[in-house]
Amino acid sequence: MKKVQFKSYYSQYFFLAPQLLILLIFLYWPIIQTFKDAFTMQDAFGFGSQFAGFDNFLFVFSDPSYFTAFKFTIIYSFVITLITGSIGLLLAVQANKVLHGKNVYKTLLIWPYAIAPAVVGVMANYFFSERYGLLHHLFNNLWGFNWYEDVFDAYIYVIIAGSWKQISANFIFFLAGLQAIQKTVIEASIIDCKSNIRRFWTITFPLLMPTTFFLIIINITYAFFDTFGIIDTTTIGAPGSETKTLVYKAYIDGFKGLDLGSAGAQSIMMMIIVLFITIFQFRYIEGKIHYN
Amino acid sequence: MTRYISSTINHCILLIGLLIMIVPVWIIFASSTHSSLFINTNGLQFFLGDNFIENYSRVLFKKSGFFNEITALKMFFNSFIMATGIATLSVITSLMAAYGLVYFKIKYATILFWLIFMTLLVPLELRIMPSYIVMSKLNLVNTFAGLILPISASAIATFFFRQFYKSIPDELLEAAKLDGTSSWRFFIDFLVPLSKTMIAAVFIFMFVFGYNQYLWPLIMTTSEQYWTVVMGLKTMYGSISDRFAFVIMSMIPPVVIIVFLQKLFIQGIFQNK
Numbered sequence: 003m004k005k006v007q008f009k010s011y012y013s014q015y016f017f018l019a020p021q022l023l024i025l026l027i028f029l030y031w032p033i034i035q036t037f038k039d040a041f042t043m044q045d046a047f048g049f050g051s052q053f054a055g056f057d058n059f060l061f062v063f064s065d066p067s068y069f070t071a072f073k074f075t076i077i078y079s080f081v082i083t084l085i086t087g088s089i090g091l092l093l094a095v096q097a098n099k100v101l102h103g104k105n106v107y108k109t110l111l112i113w114p115y116a117i118a119p120a121v122v123g124v125m126a127n128y129f130f131s132e133r134y135g136l137l138h139h140l141f142n143n144l145w146g147f148n149w150y151e152d153v154f155d156a157y158i159y160v161i162i163a164g165s166w167k168q169i170s171a172n173f174i175f176f177l178a179g180l181q182a183i184q185k186t187v188i189e190a191s192i193i194d195c196k197s198n199i200r201r202f203w204t205i206t207f208p209l210l211m212p213t214t215f216f217l218i219i220i221n222i223t224y225a226f227f228d229t230f231g232i233i234d235t236t237t238i239g240a241p242g243s244e245t246k247t248l249v250y251k252a253y254i255d256g257f258k259g260l261d262l263g264s265a266g267a268q269s270i271m272m273m274i275i276v277l278f279i280t281i282f283q284f285r286y287i288e289g290k291i292h293y294n
Numbered sequence: 295m296t297r298y299i300s301s302t303i304n305h306c307i308l309l310i311g312l313l314i315m316i317v318p319v320w321i322i323f324a325s326s327t328h329s330s331l332f333i334n335t336n337g338l339q340f341f342l343g344d345n346f347i348e349n350y351s352r353v354l355f356k357k358s359g360f361f362n363e364i365t366a367l368k369m370f371f372n373s374f375i376m377a378t379g380i381a382t383l384s385v386i387t388s389l390m391a392a393y394g395l396v397y398f399k400i401k402y403a404t405i406l407f408w409l410i411f412m413t414l415l416v417p418l419e420l421r422i423m424p425s426y427i428v429m430s431k432l433n434l435v436n437t438f439a440g441l442i443l444p445i446s447a448s449a450i451a452t453f454f455f456r457q458f459y460k461s462i463p464d465e466l467l468e469a470a471k472l473d474g475t476s477s478w479r480f481f482i483d484f485l486v487p488l489s490k491t492m493i494a495a496v497f498i499f500m501f502v503f504g505y506n507q508y509l510w511p512l513i514m515t516t517s518e519q520y521w522t523v524v525m526g527l528k529t530m531y532g533s534i535s536d537r538f539a540f541v542i543m544s545m546i547p548p549v550v551i552i553v554f555l556q557k558l559f560i561q562g563i564f565q566n567k
Binding site for chain 2: 005014017025035097101108109113115118119134178230252262276
């Protein structure tokens with residue numbers, strides 16, 4: 003905080019009030035409702051409800067499809083982070099090196115960042131449709147592609163759809179990270195180390211650690227939450243529930259299945275996961291990477 | 295010589311990257327300029343057809359949807375209202391809240407700080423059902439307020455502004471205080487003009503974020519009159535080339551904004567780092 007500050011009895015609250023008001027009504031109220039739902043059991047007709055302790059949580063844990071969703075979410079986040087991070091880094095390193103056309107490349111590589119995941123999903127839909135789909139035909143000729151029956155094929159479908167636009171985000175941040183590295187550091191390292199590849203891994207990449215770490219969190223959050231639009235416009239969780247993310251499952255159970263208790267419990271589980279990721283981000287890794 | 299080779303390799307890798315980004319959208323665009331009949335018999339197209347004007351004007355002005363009550367034009371209008379509302383509201387409230395947090399001595403500062411920033415842990419997707427119930431209790435289903443307010447209840451923008459304020463030298467406030475400037479004047483005359491770039495960047499960010507919302511409008515709008523572009527994509531019915539044309543049109547606003555304002559946007563985001 004600032005060393006010099008205003009002292010006032012009421013002004014600060016005036017400045018804080020609009021945001022706090024919106025947060026209290028449209029955020030805290032639903033959150034409290036979520037907790038209420040998670041610990042109550044509604045009867046089948048929605049007439050009454052009673053305190054249920056941890057029954058909803060036990061129900062979620064005993065549900066094999068919850069673990070399917072858990073497994074898929076982990077795999078999905080990991081693969082998306084890996085693919086988009088490495089392609090984004092590769093492109094950023096090249097774009098940082100070229101002397102001509104840097105801005106053209108930059109502009110033409112960042113625009114997919116602006117497209118909504120749901121729009122990407124609808125597009126992917128066409129490329130994977132049996133009737134028109136170019137990718138469907140390609141994969142079908144290679145190994146007999148059938149995403150609504152084969153789990154592996156469905157994974158390929160949602161991973162391609164999910165990774166495409168996220169490459170842009172990784173590219174933007176890696177490029178900015180590369181441009182922030184001081185020229186003198188690079189010049190000094192050229193004298194010490196002739197090999198481009200070794201120099202990249204021993205000098206440049208460690209200096210990019212803060213960016214890399216930041217992007218890992220961004221990509222995981224993207225795979226957890228933003229891919230909702232992609233799943234809902236591509237596989238809708240098929241085959242079975244194999245490609246439902248945790249968020250998508252909570253939505254289906256709550257909104258379509260009208261099981262508020264289970265959806266609430268699932269939401270709270272997700273909050274705990276997000277909380278862990280955030281704590282991990284602030285405590286563990288931020289202390290261990292070195293900044294320039 | 296090796297320099298030429300390595301520079302050629304650089305350009306080749308970048309070109310492959312460009313193709314991955316551009317070709318899928320190009321194919322959908324090229325296909326959207328053919329008639330549905332042609333697409334249905336020949337599949338996706340790589341070259342332009344000659345139904346461009348016909349297809350696009352049909353999509354924009356023809357009523358479609360479940361009950362054929364809404365045109366794509368109206369959906370664009372709705373999306374713009376929603377996105378502008380979200381961007382404006384979150385810029386104003388966050389700018390003020392961050393000012394309150396950084397520039398004032400507050401009794402329960404830590405509690406307030408956590409009250410605001412804990413919200414980053416709970417994205418809308420996690421509280422979707424209860425949010426819907428709250429909105430229906432408040433009679434906000436099928437209203438623009440209902441589309442805008444819960445999305446504006448986010449602390450991301452506050453976080454950006456707070457980081458920015460902290461980077462402003464203390465001397466500015468010291469000087470202002472010596473002159474006897476009130477907190478209101480300081481905010482309006484000094485901080486808001488100083489934050490111009492940040493405000494623009496956050497506005498762009500929130501506009502695109504608002505425009506791209508999918509799940510919330512899907513749940514909040516039972517009346518077709520409030521359908522937005524991104525949610526309308528899945529629910530809109532029409533011939534295949536109509537749908538291609540609509541997909542392409544739906545991308546235009548956010549992409550144009552990001553491409554033309556990328557400098558501003560990237561500057562604003564990285565001022566913080």
